[in-house]
Amino acid sequence: MAQPPPGVDEPVMPLARRHPLLAAAVIQIVALLGAPALLAGLRAVFPLDVSVGGAADPAPSLSLPLLIATALAQAAIAAGLTRLAGLPVWWIWIGGGFPVAIWLTLLTAGTLPAWPFGLAFLLLYLVFSNTARERVPLYLTNRATAEALTTLMRERGLVSALDLGSGLGDVVRALHGEGRTARGVETAPFAFALSWLLSRLTGRGSIARVSLWETDLGTTDLVYAFLSPEPMPALFAKARAEMKPGSLFVSNSFAVPEVEPDEVWELQDRRGTRLYLYGMGGGQGSDDASLNAANLPA
Numbered sequence: 396m397a398q399p400p401p402g403v404d405e406p407v408m409p410l411a412r413r414h415p416l417l418a419a420a421v422i423q424i425v426a427l428l429g430a431p432a433l434l435a436g437l438r439a440v441f442p443l444d445v446s447v448g449g450a451a452d453p454a455p456s457l458s459l460p461l462l463i464a465t466a467l468a469q470a471a472i473a474a475g476l477t478r479l480a481g482l483p484v485w486w487i488w489i490g491g492g493f494p495v496a497i498w499l500t501l502l503t504a505g506t507l508p509a510w511p512f513g514l515a516f517l518l519l520y521l522v523f524s525n526t527a528r529e530r531v532p533l534y535l536t537n538r539a540t541a542e543a544l545t546t547l548m549r550e551r552g553l554v555s556a557l558d559l560g561s562g563l564g565d566v567v568r569a570l571h572g573e574g575r576t577a578r579g580v581e582t583a584p585f586a587f588a589l590s591w592l593l594s595r596l597t598g599r600g601s602i603a604r605v606s607l608w609e610t611d612l613g614t615t616d617l618v619y620a621f622l623s624p625e626p627m628p629a630l631f632a633k634a635r636a637e638m639k640p641g642s643l644f645v646s647n648s649f650a651v652p653e654v655e656p657d658e659v660w661e662l663q664d665r666r667g668t669r670l671y672l673y674g675m676g677g678g679q680g681s682d683d684a685s686l687n688a689a690n691l692p693a
């Protein structure tokens with residue numbers, strides 16, 4: 396079976412992958428304890444001048460350069476351990492960014508207004524609320540992939556499409572038209588509101604604020620998902636139970652574990668997108684029917 400992008404769904408430590416919040420918390424504690432120890436060790440080997448403004452610092456452990464070095468060491472340890480634990484790439488950014496954010500907050504305490512942080516948190520929640528709950532962040536299907544999906548629907552005579560977790564609605568708007576209908580379901584508030592509005596304004600497709608788990612897949616010719624490794628087994632079980640014979644389940648980048656896809660479309664776009672195609676009950680596709688990548692949109 397073709398493999399998904401490296402480092403995405405090949406957990407080094409399955410336990411950490413199953414409990415990423417817990418793993419992230421443990422990693423932060425290890426980094427918090429490890430950074431001063433690491434710096435103390437380094438200073439023992441390479442004595443550093445931690446004086447501020449040229450004057451000898453009477454309390455070097457509290458000097459600004461040392462605090463910055465500690466924060467950076469902590470961030471590096473946290474990011475490295477997150478990578479070693481096999482967590483998805485966005486956790487590495489979170490793991491590395493968290494200590495820096497905490498140190499910045501401590502160093503600037505009382506000097507900055509609080510509301511920008513509250514606003515930033517609200518915006519992040521509105522856009523990425525599914526990241527922690529569903530382990531599916533927001534990233535978007537590119538144009539080459541949307542064109543490949545359009546080609547697929549045209550070639551197979553598929554007339555209805557459903558994007559599960561439709562993000563900003565680009566796929567829905569791209570697939571709708573020429574006799575095809577497309578709809579999406581999205582629960583993140585900002586993504587839903589914007590994509591709903593864009594669909595209304597352009598007259599292309601429709602978006603509903605419904606969880607993909609509560610969406611009936613039984614009436615659609617092509618169901619598309621660009622999610623993460625996490626929901627794939629349960630989602631495929633749902634697709635198998637509900638989708639009609641002859642319909643097609645397509646996953647962008649994330650293969651269903653232990654299920655052989657009927658076809659894999661390898662696009663010639665920059666990220667080397669792979670579309671995993673699973674025919675539902677009606678004999679769609681075959682093992683040797685993979686399209687020639689040269690015929691697909693670049």
Ligand SMILES: C[S@@+](CC[C@H](N)C(=O)[O-])C[C@H]1O[C@@H](n2cnc3c(N)ncnc32)[C@H](O)[C@@H]1O
Nearest residue numbers: 525529531534535536560561562582583606607
């Ligand atoms: C990787 S993005 C893909 C967006 C879009 N399909 C595209 O390809 O451009 C995944 C989206 O799924 C949404 N999502 C995650 N869990 C969901 C759920 N249970 N129900 C509906 N949407 C969900 C996320 O909010 C996010 O917008």
